[in-house]
Amino acid sequence: MSTRYVIRFDDITPGMAWSKFKPFEAVADALQLPYLIGVVPECRDPSLSVELERADFWPWLRERASKGWTIAQHGYTHLYATKERGLLGIGSKSELAGLPYDEQLAKLAAGKEILLREGVWHGVFMAPSHSFDANTLKALKALDFSTITDGYGFYAYDLHGLVALPQLLARPLGLGFGVETICLHANTMSEDAIQRMVDFIKAHRTTIIGFGEAIAIEAPSDMVERMSRGLSQAALRAYRLVRG
Ligand SMILES: [Zn+2]
Secondary structure, X not given: OOOEEEEEEEEEOOOOOHHHHHHHHHHHHHHOOOOEEEEOOOOOOHHHOOXXXXXXXXXXXXXXXXXOOEEEEXXXXXXXXXXXXXXXXXXXXXXXXXXXXXXXXXXXXXXXXXXXXXXXXXXXXXXXXXXXXXXXXXXXXXXXXXXXXXXXXXXXXXXXXXEEOOEOEOOOOOOOOOEEEEXXXXXXXOHHHHHHHHHHHHHOHHHEOOHHHHHOOOOOOHHHHHHHHHHHHHHHHHHHXXXX
């Protein structure tokens, strides 16, 4: 048994740091790797526009999708509206959590509309700042989303009728079982960090899998799934408490 990895990139926008993302795209092409990427449908967050906007952004996404990459809807505009931590208790800001259901539904529907129009809506949701609440999940269900890339544990589980594939850290733990989603923000990665991650990807090629494959991996038993979820949640909460 070995750990399987999903490589996830947040904050995919027309003005992202393409120069930093380039080495990751090159290694994906060389090794035929399927990444999970979170696309902001209509980015209005100025902090995410750091390089010249790519004119062929949508065709580029369609081409990536044709290579097996999974496209997650990363919010709608990526502007934070509340200071809610959401169900997972991570971070302290949210584009959605804490807003009334109708407002969340409208935002998510507007984002979905854009991705649908561009032919890159995959029914996967990635919450900005990992923050969503019960109304977010209800709205996602109403809009026919099937899956979210967030949660505790090492196996996919049911979260209010959606499939949640856990996402814990920005670096691999390699515990030897289950699935780990490694969450990367290319915009803010140093050259060293990029090189280390590219080296990791090359060294772990056979254990890096696509999002669809990852959600199909079942825990040895429900008890193992619940235990790994409870333990990882307690460990991460303690870790964050220490860090402050
Ligand atoms: Zn983000």
